[in-house]
Amino acid sequence: MxxxxxxxxxxxxxxxxxxxxxxxxxxxxxxxxxxxxxVPFMQKVIAEVLGTYFLIFAGCGSVVVNLNTDKTVSFPGIAIVWGLVVMVMIYSVGHISGAHFNPAVTVAFATTKRFPWKQVPPYVAAQVLGSILASGTLRLIFENHQDHFAGTSPKGTPLQSFVIEFIITFYLMFVVSGVATDNRAIGELAGLAVGSTVLLNVMFAGPISGASMNPARSLGPAIVSSHYKDLWIYIVSPTLGAICGALVYNVIRFTDKPLREITKSGSFLKGAGRT
CATH class of the missing domain: 1.10.287 (Helix Hairpins)
Structure with a gap:
């Protein structure tokens, strides 16, 4: 595409x-x-599995390690880990699969016609599989008394977490749309921009909702730990937020700049569907 x-x-x-x-x-x-x-489609799917695996392994791993080492990692450290692993994986496989690693992002791209709907189910399945495998790996490593739930759950009311997840995922998808689907942006900085957005969101929203922004991030740990309370929040809210974020960016995308200026730059995030 x-x-x-x-x-x-x-x-x-x-x-x-x-x-x-x-x-x-x-x-x-x-x-x-x-x-x-x-790139053959199967390679893209494998890239999504691996990318999501390392994303969840590092991010949720920092949470588990922090709980098992008397808060050695610290909450700011957890936020930095999430931001860095997102940035690293975008630069690693963004040129292969588009580096979605997030069912909400995949659905949002499909909704705005920047990703084929027929590829959404295998992408989402790959992302959820990667999350489950990573969560299972962490549970095997930290078993018995060291096994802590690394998923997301509301610290306040469900409504509060629902609203926060919607806003931060809207914010994330708005940034992703800007750096990955608009040639006027500096596409080579996409990993830095998206990773920084994740870091910021985790810093201020993590203590309240867990700052999931990603249904796969919440689904994997929930399935492995059989912890499904309020899981619907982390599936519905991020998906709605991502769709709205992509649609709103499309509203401000239009410009009167000449075509040669818009198409002059390029990006490695070809899998995301740049225009």
Missing amino acids: AENSATNGNHVLNVEDGKPSHQSSSKTNQESSNSCLC
């Missing part, structure tokens, strides 16, 4: 630059042949 958009954009750009049409056609044909070398 991203490759086709890039091809069409370059084709229009060449025509506007006044280059001969045969040069534009040959360039388009060459790019079309290059697009055949795209």
Whole structure:
């Protein structure tokens, strides 16, 4: 999808630059042949499994280690771990799968027609599988008295957590839409921007709702620990927040800048579906 958009954009750009049409056609044909070398879908799914696994293993692992070492990691340290692991995994596999690692993000991209709906079920399944495997690994490592629930649960009222999860996921998806789907942004800084957003959200929302922002992040630990109380909050609220965040960014996306300026830059997050 991203490759086709890039091809069409370059084709229009060449025509506007006044280059001969045969040069534009040959360039388009060459790019079309290059697009055949795209990453196979199964590799994208595997990348989502691995990316989500390491995301949950590091993030939830910091929570468990903190509980087992007399708060050695500290809450700010947990927030930093979440932000760093998101950033690292985006730079690692963002060019392969788009680095969603989050069913809410995947559904939001599909809702705004930047990701095919037919690929949503396998992506979501891969993300949930990665989360379950990571949560299971942590439970095996920290068993018996060291086994602590690393999932998310409301510290206040369910409504309070629902609203907070909606807002912080809206904020996250708004940033993701800006750096991953708009060529006017500096796409190479996407990992830093998204990771920093996660860090900020965890810092101020973590003590209240757990700052999930990700149904897979809450589902994995809940399934492994059979802890399903208020789980619906962390499935419904982030999904609604992500969809609204993507839709709102689309409202402000429109610009009167010339096409050549909009399509000049590129990003490695091709799996996310840049325009």
